[in-house]
Amino acid sequence: MASLHGIEQLPEDGLREIMIRVASQPQGASDLARTFAVSTMFRNFFEDSDVLRSVSFEDLFPRLDGKYELFSEVGGLVARCARAGNLNARVILAKAVMVSASKLCKARTAAHSDMSLEDRYSTLPAEHYNIDDLDKASRFLDHFSAQNTDPKELIDLVxxxxSLATVRDVVEMRHHLIDFxxxxxxxxxxxxxxxxxxxxxxxxxxxxFPLELTSDPRTFLAEKFNELCKTGYNMMKNVGLDEEQFRPLLENLVQISEDVEFETVLMRLDVVEPIFKQGGLVAAAQGNNEVLLVNRGVLCIAAMLRGYLMLVIxxxxxxxxxxxxxxxxxSAVYSL
Incomplete structure (x- = not known):
């Protein structure tokens, strides 16, 4: 069995740095949970705010699939990280809060409003609730309310x-948010x-709107722009233009990334479009109908790309x- 002997002799700052490095990896949350489970030495950092703020939940996101109630543990890693100021953890915990609130809201709506909470549960048809789920949701939310009356911490989480979640997250949680x-x-x-x-x-x-066209419009547009530039580059070579004139077609290729800005692609389109037009003029003067046909297609795609860019901007x-x-x-809804 592998031993931690030697590592445990490091000073506390050294051990903390190790934990931060472990926590900040894409699979940090899973690795940290395992580390806490097998090592009492590292378990001392379970309350360390520097470590908790560093935890990455990136590896968990694809596997959540709406099961945010799995994180409704008040003493769990997500809750501890959230309270330490870990922004991703606060998003996950807020989702767990909204899902829990949604369960209670639907249960109360389906029952009579003048009954106690316990009596309301007991009057609901079986398909509307699971008493254990409702009790767990109620205890979870009560934990974040001062004397079970002031929901300020819950309101701040939401x-x-x-502020932090993606628009897709907001859309996914729409009905739970309304129930909250x-x-x-x-x-x-x-x-x-x-x-x-x-x-x-x-x-x-x-x-x-943009998701109907492509699940990732930024990557989509970057790919189409680069394809356009490469096609134009080959066209310019075929008409014999000086390479200095069409080299910008390759120099202005954009990095294919979810982070590419629409405005960046639009500005680079402003640079390359006149080059496409110049190539068309040369092809027409040469009577090169094959290249001229390609050029018309390139200009047509460039115009469509410009229109789409303006739309998504x-x-x-x-x-x-x-x-x-x-x-x-x-904020106005919950202001004093």
Whole structure:
């Protein structure tokens, strides 16, 4: 069996650095949980805020598949990381909070409003609830409420979720989010609540637009732009243009990434499009109909690409403004 002898002789700062390195890897959450389970020496860092803030949950995201209630453990790693200020953990914990709130909200809605919580559970048809699930959800949420009456920590978690999560996360949690607000309803905030709900609906509707075309519009556009430049480059070689004139077609290729900015692709399209047009003029002067046909196709695709870029840039601006309004209206719902 492998031994930790030698490592355990390191000073505390050295051990902490090891734990931070372990925690910050893509599989950090899983590795850290295993490390805590097998080593009492490293278990001393279970409350260390530096380590907890470093934990990566990247490896877990593809496997969550909506099962956020699995993280509704008040003493679990996610909850500890969230309270230490780990932003990804706060997003996951907020999802667990909303799923738990949704269970209670649906149970209470399906029962009579004038009954005690326990009596409401007992009147529900079996298909509407699992008493153990409801009890667990209730205890989980109560843990984050001061004397079980002040849900401020829960409200702050969901506020962070709205600021930090992706739009896709917001769409996924839409109904749970509405149930959360219904469960922790604040009287006298009708106007603010209406603004929040209308904005949420618009955000969810608008978000479907680019995803219908491609699941990753940035990568899609980067790939199409690069294909266009390479086709144009070969076309310029065929008409015998000086390489200095068409070298920018390759120099302006964009990195294919989810992080590429639409504005970057649009600016580079502004650089290469005149080169395509120049190549068409040369091909026409030479009577090179084969290259001229390719050139017309390139210009047509460039125009379509420009139109799509303008559309998604407008869409991005809308999404950004909608998210800002969603966060501000949520804060207004829960302001004093």
């Amino acid at each position: 506020r962070d979720f709205l 607000i219904a469960l922790y309803h604040v009287p006298g905030k009708k106007q603010q609540l209406e603004i929040f709900l209308v904005t949420l609906d618009r955000l969810c509707e608008k978000n479907a 407008d869409h991005d601006v809308f999404i950004q403004k909608a998210r800002e309004l969603l966060s501000s209206s949520y």
